Amino acid sequence: MPVFWQKDIETMPRKELERLQLERLRHIVDYADKHVPFYHKKFGALKISADKIKCLSDVKYLPLTTKEDLRDNYPFSLFARPMREIVRTHASSGTTGKPIVVGYTRNDLSAWADQVARFCAAVGVTDADIAQISFGYGLFTGALGLHYGLEKLGAAIVPISAGNTQRQLMLMEDFGVTVLISTPSYATYLSEIAREQGIRDKLKLRVGLFGGEGCTPEMRAKIEENIGILSTDNYGLSELGGPGVSGECAFRCGLHFSEDHFLPEIIDSDTFETKEAGEDGELVVTTLTKEGMPMIRYRTKDITRLDYDVCKCGRTHVRMDKVKGRSDDMLIIKGVNVFPSQIESVLMNIPEIGAHYQLIIRREGLMDSLEVKVELVDGAYLVEYRKLEQLRNYVKEQLRSVLQLDVKVTLVEPKSLERFEGKARRILDLRGK
Amino acid sequence: MVIKQLSVFVENKIGRMAEITGIIGDANVDIRALSIADTSDFGILRLIVDKPEEALLALKENKITVSLTDVIAVGIEDKPGAFAKVVKIMSDAGISIEYMYAFISRSDDQAFVIMRVEDPDKGIAALNGQGIKLLCREDIY
Numbered sequence: 055m056p057v058f059w060q061k062d063i064e065t066m067p068r069k070e071l072e073r074l075q076l077e078r079l080r081h082i083v084d085y086a087d088k089h090v091p092f093y094h095k096k097f098g099a100l101k102i103s104a105d106k107i108k109c110l111s112d113v114k115y116l117p118l119t120t121k122e123d124l125r126d127n128y129p130f131s132l133f134a135r136p137m138r139e140i141v142r143t144h145a146s147s148g149t150t151g152k153p154i155v156v157g158y159t160r161n162d163l164s165a166w167a168d169q170v171a172r173f174c175a176a177v178g179v180t181d182a183d184i185a186q187i188s189f190g191y192g193l194f195t196g197a198l199g200l201h202y203g204l205e206k207l208g209a210a211i212v213p214i215s216a217g218n219t220q221r222q223l224m225l226m227e228d229f230g231v232t233v234l235i236s237t238p239s240y241a242t243y244l245s246e247i248a249r250e251q252g253i254r255d256k257l258k259l260r261v262g263l264f265g266g267e268g269c270t271p272e273m274r275a276k277i278e279e280n281i282g283i284l285s286t287d288n289y290g291l292s293e294l295g296g297p298g299v300s301g302e303c304a305f306r307c308g309l310h311f312s313e314d315h316f317l318p319e320i321i322d323s324d325t326f327e328t329k330e331a332g333e334d335g336e337l338v339v340t341t342l343t344k345e346g347m348p349m350i351r352y353r354t355k356d357i358t359r360l361d362y363d364v365c366k367c368g369r370t371h372v373r374m375d376k377v378k379g380r381s382d383d384m385l386i387i388k389g390v391n392v393f394p395s396q397i398e399s400v401l402m403n404i405p406e407i408g409a410h411y412q413l414i415i416r417r418e419g420l421m422d423s424l425e426v427k428v429e430l431v432d433g434a435y436l437v438e439y440r441k442l443e444q445l446r447n448y449v450k451e452q453l454r455s456v457l458q459l460d461v462k463v464t465l466v467e468p469k470s471l472e473r474f475e476g477k478a479r480r481i482l483d484l485r486g487k
Numbered sequence: 488m489v490i491k492q493l494s495v496f497v498e499n500k501i502g503r504m505a506e507i508t509g510i511i512g513d514a515n516v517d518i519r520a521l522s523i524a525d526t527s528d529f530g531i532l533r534l535i536v537d538k539p540e541e542a543l544l545a546l547k548e549n550k551i552t553v554s555l556t557d558v559i560a561v562g563i564e565d566k567p568g569a570f571a572k573v574v575k576i577m578s579d580a581g582i583s584i585e586y587m588y589a590f591i592s593r594s595d596d597q598a599f600v601i602m603r604v605e606d607p608d609k610g611i612a613a614l615n616g617q618g619i620k621l622l623c624r625e626d627i628y
Contacts, residue, residue: 433494433496433553436494436496437603439526442496466529467550468550
């Protein structure tokens with residue numbers, strides 16, 4: 055039985071939905087033009103105004119917005135409302151220099167909570183659930199986004215934040231927690247510990263709402279195997295408001311956009327040409343309702359594709375594929391494009407090695423090399439050195455067949471690689487260092 | 488007749504051997520023989536000790552990757568040609584030796600040879616009745 059949060063909107067016939075989107079697109083372009091000097095200037099240079107937008111595909115004439123634009127306008131220059139109307143700010147964890155700052159009005163927060171409640175309801179979360187939020191609370195949009203969405207839905211929230219794995223498991227068991235919110239890598243770690251301590255059967259967990267980073271189907275299968283949980287994926291970025299931009303339904307065949315709030319497109323990252331539905335490319339999103347900080351054609355750098363067919367669940371809103379990788383994350387090694395998610399998929403399918411790994415990229419002379427460190431599961435392969443070598447060669451061969459690249463595989467001891475409580479940092483690029 | 492050998496996964500980094508052997512020493516376990524090959528990233532340290540089960544437990548408690556492996560131990564006279572005789576018996580029986588290492592006994596003029604074959608029972612059967620002294624735990628530990 056598909057469950058809805060705002061059924062009328064979520065199952066709105068596409069024609070009607072597109073009419074609504076066009077109306078909102080015109081409005082937001084006009085709004086950004088009037089209230090954000092940055093956009094006023096950009097639109098002026100391109101001689102674009104809201105009245106020139108006749109159909110949805112005209113969105114392609116609008117200028118793209120990038121992360122650099124947000125940095126250049128640090129902290130508040132892209133806000134469309136005065137500070138007295140801004141009620142919340144969030145910021146991304148900028149790895150270099152200043153972070154990206156976003157601002158919300160009261161209406162923005164309310165719409166955001168609805169977007170989150172939608173994907174929670176879509177995978178069966180109800181007001182009877184107890185939801186443990188193991189995202190770190192703070193500037194990051196994940197924890198507070200899920201918090202207010204789940205609260206709006208009526209679930210009982212355990213705002214434990216990240217870290218302290220033993221206490222996480224204790225509350226999960228004692229409170230009878232049914233929904234876990236965390237990054238997939240932390241869920242993997244929690245699920246391993248739960249299995250080791252033999253408390254799996256004492257847990258009532260049934261749904262995992264994972265986000266904050268990508269999750270391959272293989273990693274998700276591992277989490278499900280360890281703690282018997284329905285693991286679901288949702289998507290968002292703080293530049294667009296946070297989680298709730300899209301999320302899976304119980305059929306898990308793509309992530310439904312909140313299309314009444316967001317207009318997605320797929321472009322070619324190099325030529326900026328719009329791609330057809332079904333083609334892989336970079337996701338670009340325009341916010342249709344954001345008041346605090348509207349974004350026109352924001353380049354997400356995430357690689358995915360869109361499917362406009364009506365889903366089995368009855369939702370008409372377009373589905374995006376699980377993100378294949380970020381164009382930012384893409385590694386170019388010896389001229390070969392490598393997405394870390396490809397490597398993860400290979401590794402997760404080899405039961406003799408653990409779920410954690412590390413990628414190290416080096417440059418020796420003019421040659422790049424990729425080393426993949428994987429953990430042994432136990433001592434079963436220690437009878438003969440040959441068996442360990444065979445395992446290593448097998449991993450190497452599997453990676454070669456997927457990546458078309460020779461990698462160095464290093465076997466390390468079980469549980470010796472770093473575990474992460476937030477977003478995993480598994481890539482060490484030592485080139486140019 | 489089968490002897491228990493400890494097989495320990497050793498990452499090739501400084502201090503690892505010191506750590507592993509230290510744990511064994513702290514558990515009051517005496518190492519009788521050992522072998523490790525020079526490999527690049529990791530190796531397998533093979534140990535014959537007086538209390539293999541206790542050593543196994545102590546290593547596992549310290550999160551060392553370890554397992555027990557069945558091996559054959561034979562005692563041969565410490566003189567020319569004795570060792571060749573043992574190996575010949577195995578090759579005549581069509582048994583391939585995966586790895587082996589030897590040490591001198593402290594009591595009499597004997598050399599102990601530890602051998603790993605795929606099927607230890609088959610190895611023992613081949614050596615039986617050939618005038619080769621097969622050793623049991625007590626002889627070694």
